[in-house]
Amino acid sequence: MNRVVITGAGTINPLGVDVPTTFAAMREGRCGIGALEIDDVDRLSIQIGGQIKGYDEAAHFNRQQISLYDRFTQFTLLAARQAIGQSGLTFSGELADLSGVVLGTSGGGLNTQDENYRAVYEAGKNRVHPFIVPKLMNNAAASHVSMEWNLRGPSFTVATACASSNHAMGQAFNMVRCGMAKVIVTGGSEAMLCFGGIKAWEGLRVMSRDACRPFSATRNGMVQGEGAGVYVFENYDHAMARGADILCEVIGFAMSSDASDIVMPSKQGAARAIAGAMKDARIDKGDVGYINAHGTGTAANDKTECAAVADVFGAHADQLMISSTKSMHGHLIGGTGAVELLACIMALRDGVVAPTIGYEEPDPECALDVVPNVARDAKVDVTLSNAFAFGGLNAVIALRKH
Amino acid sequence: MSIKDHVIAIIADQAMLEPSDIKMDHTLEDVGIDSLGLVESIFAIEETFDISVPFNANDPQSSEFDISSIAAIIAAVEQLKAEQAS
Structure with missing residues (x-):
């Protein structure tokens, strides 16, 4: 390998x-x-x-x-x-x-x-x-x-x-x-x-x-x-x-299928992809400092995604940061994961975590550190980037600082 | 503008040349128009003259539309326009 x-x-x-x-x-x-x-x-x-x-x-x-x-x-x-x-x-x-x-x-x-x-x-x-x-x-x-x-x-x-x-x-x-x-x-x-x-x-x-x-x-x-x-x-x-400048390392990837509904997301399907990416990368949940969320801003996605993260990470869910940059650039549909990976690279390379802007009021069903409104300086060694598609097809990628 | 001048303008545009550089005995190959460029030129001719050009890209040589030289293309377009008028 x-x-x-x-x-x-x-x-x-x-x-x-x-x-x-x-x-x-x-x-x-x-x-x-x-x-x-x-x-x-x-x-x-x-x-x-x-x-x-x-x-x-x-x-x-x-x-x-x-x-x-x-x-x-x-x-x-x-x-x-x-x-x-x-x-x-x-x-x-x-x-x-x-x-x-x-x-x-x-x-x-x-x-x-x-x-x-x-x-x-x-x-x-x-x-x-x-x-x-x-x-x-x-x-x-x-x-x-x-x-x-x-x-x-x-x-x-x-x-x-x-x-x-x-x-x-x-x-x-x-x-x-x-x-x-x-x-x-x-x-x-x-x-x-x-x-x-x-x-x-x-x-x-x-x-x-x-x-x-x-x-x-x-x-x-x-x-x-x-x-x-x-x-x-x-x-x-x-x-x-060749002495290339390395931006970061790609360490893991996993996919899963909800096999349940053509539009409604599933907590289990998302959780299996997140856990799968960490297993593939051979990292512990405590290693993950930042997750770039799928975070679409719909009622269904955001609460399901937060529940999946809470399930996978347990107590560590409260220690990690999770933000949705869709609040700034919108949902680029088939291109969205690619643009969002930039937020992961910025966290690893520059130690700056992109915020979730437009955040007005806490939702008890999304009770994670979503880096509201203002970017944050933080030392991050490992990031995940989530994408959960209509059709219940989930894909999560893991990056490590180089 | 005459049909001849229109056709030359279309070919020149596609070949990225000046109309004055296009000679009547030139072939499309001479002016650097490849198969995709030819299909685009035919589209432009159809749009400009509101005609339907009988051309099959699978077998250009045996199409009714003669593309063997610039003069031949102009003559073919003139004939199609004449048929349309009659």
């Missing part, structure tokens, strides 16, 4: 266009959620989101590229460029054959679908651009990353709704750990903030109209966000041999 480390990180999300600006926003407890600027927003009952404002695709990509890159692919490529750049890796020869891409997304090219359904159904057009299929497919982002950086090994896309990125990063971890690959570029991306993407979520009646307030007694639902997080997961010996 090989050890696995992270040697590069990149992101674009509602809090920032790279890792340093995102860390700064998380330290300051800044909110990236605001009024949505999209077509037909007046016909939506939910009009807020964690949208990347001021984004100009033409500033990053040429016209030919834009004809092939949906917004979720663009976000992925921007984040991947930062992550691979930071790692200092170039891929050729045998290393290229032993390196791949495993990314999560839920909606894939949803903007492309939305725009072209409008064209054929609403505008009555009988012809669409020739590249709609390669633009909207869920694996487009992974494929373009493989092409851009010559990653010729195993590459694929994982779609498990809100756990997509964690499942993807878990696969990447295990592929490097077992020796199937030396390097996997991993993480996830989502760009679902279009009329159809929000209208569908409205239907579930789980969305907040004003703010995402995880764990607060006053919470009233989730808020969608968009963006990407991408990492370079590298074989530890390979990274050491």
Whole structure:
């Protein structure tokens, strides 16, 4: 079994266009959620989101590229460029054959679908651009990353709704750990903030109209966000041999299935994934200093997640910190675990724990230290990041300070 | 703008060249347009002239739409427009 480390990180999300600006926003407890600027927003009952404002695709990509890159692919490529750049890796020869891409997304090219359904159904057009299929497919982002950086090994896309990125990063971890690959570029991306993407979520009646307030007694639902997080997961010996700057070590991963309900979360399923990740990492519960919560801000998730953490950690549950950065960047659905892993890396590297902002009033059913409203300095050696998807698919990843 | 000038503008745009650089006897290969670029050019021609171009990417050579040179493409578009008018 090989050890696995992270040697590069990149992101674009509602809090920032790279890792340093995102860390700064998380330290300051800044909110990236605001009024949505999209077509037909007046016909939506939910009009807020964690949208990347001021984004100009033409500033990053040429016209030919834009004809092939949906917004979720663009976000992925921007984040991947930062992550691979930071790692200092170039891929050729045998290393290229032993390196791949495993990314999560839920909606894939949803903007492309939305725009072209409008064209054929609403505008009555009988012809669409020739590249709609390669633009909207869920694996487009992974494929373009493989092409851009010559990653010729195993590459694929994982779609498990809100756990997509964690499942993807878990696969990447295990592929490097077992020796199937030396390097996997991993993480996830989502760009679902279009009329159809929000209208569908409205239907579930789980969305907040004003703010995402995880764990607060006053919470009233989730808020969608968009963006990407991408990492370079590298074989530890390979990274050491080339003198790479190691951001942290990936030490464990576990998945579980609730096998009970298509939308309601289960305490047992979440608890099995959390306990499983610690067992896989061979750590004791006392080692864990911080958990990045799934923390969606819905009534059901937050109380179930807190109960699962309390069950798994027992008395230590009161000693650890657990925060939901969704309060700041919103729920990035298939990309959320990737952006949230940044909060874990910040805790390990910088000793700063990101807060749960918007916290107004304690909820007895969420009686944990949720780091309310203000970031906290703390020495943290081990972190967990939770993701619990619709469909009852849970994925928890464990990181250790290097 | 004539049909000829329109078609040349579309090809030049796709090839990222100036229209004046496009010669009538050029092939698409000469101007650097690959198979994806060809499909995009045909889409642009269909949109511009509101016509349906009979072209199958699986077998470009045997399609009714002659793409052997810039002149051939222009002639084919002119014929399609004429058929549409009649």
